[in-house]
Amino acid sequence: MSQLIQQLLDNNREWVQEKLAVDQDYFNRTADGQHPKILWIGCSDSRVPPDQLTKTNPGEIFVHRNIANLVVQTDMNMLSVLQYSVEVLKVEHVIVCGHYGCGGVRAALGTHQYGLIDNWLRQIKDTINFYWELVKDLDETAREKRIVELNVVEQVYNLGKTNIIRNAWQSTGKPFLHGWVYDVKTGLVTEHTPAIHDDAGIDQICKYAASQINLKVRPANQYTSVDSLL
Numbered sequence: 153m154s155q156l157i158q159q160l161l162d163n164n165r166e167w168v169q170e171k172l173a174v175d176q177d178y179f180n181r182t183a184d185g186q187h188p189k190i191l192w193i194g195c196s197d198s199r200v201p202p203d204q205l206t207k208t209n210p211g212e213i214f215v216h217r218n219i220a221n222l223v224v225q226t227d228m229n230m231l232s233v234l235q236y237s238v239e240v241l242k243v244e245h246v247i248v249c250g251h252y253g254c255g256g257v258r259a260a261l262g263t264h265q266y267g268l269i270d271n272w273l274r275q276i277k278d279t280i281n282f283y284w285e286l287v288k289d290l291d292e293t294a295r296e297k298r299i300v301e302l303n304v305v306e307q308v309y310n311l312g313k314t315n316i317i318r319n320a321w322q323s324t325g326k327p328f329l330h331g332w333v334y335d336v337k338t339g340l341v342t343e344h345t346p347a348i349h350d351d352a353g354i355d356q357i358c359k360y361a362a363s364q365i366n367l368k369v370r371p372a373n374q375y376t377s378v379d380s381l382l
């Protein structure tokens with residue numbers, strides 16, 4: 153077995169011992185079931201571990217992660233996690249957390265083709281197009297950061313348009329939606345949406361309602377060859 157994998161297994165045994173040393177009943181309790189109050193929709197990036205950066209314990213956060221923390225209406229995986237956590241676990245908050253230095257956002261801003269993933273990143277390319285007038289004059293670093301932030305806002309908006317969230321709001325007034333960005337350089341989280349729990353809140357962050365954009369898209373020479381076909 154590779155040394156790295158052996159190390160992980162050794163660490164696991166050590167972790168169990170550490171947990172039991174503090175609390176003999178720890179695993180009996182976790183085996184009883186989960187009652188998380190939070191659903192986390194984050195990036196798969198290995199540098200953004202939701203429980204560590206929020207100092208929470210196993211059982212506290214239900215997690216869905218994908219590249220660039222996207223909420224895509226046709227993603228059965230995301231929708232299943234959302235439906236189960238909202239309707240069965242009854243989470244009170246859904247946090248979409250992006251992060252600066254996101255490889256997915258960086259790739260979407262560039263013109264290089266990476267294969268299958270390009271299709272997934274189309275969602276972000278749409279966001280870039282929508283907000284191009286807002287970001288076109290920024291330097292590369294500032295533009296990438298701004299798109300990371302706007303991408304999070306877009307995904308919160310997408311969440312607010314799912315039947316799952318809309319039905320939950322109508323019957324319980326929950327969950328609250330939050331758009332966060334984690335800074336890999338400082339470890340700090342910043343908020344990029346208010347806490348939203350109704351249609352009025354979603355309207356507030358709607359790019360059309362807020363007139364944050366106009367319909368000019370990126371100039372054609374900024375597109376990859378695949379984009380230009382669409």
Ligand code: CO
Nearest residue numbers: 195197254255
């Ligand atoms: Co990322």
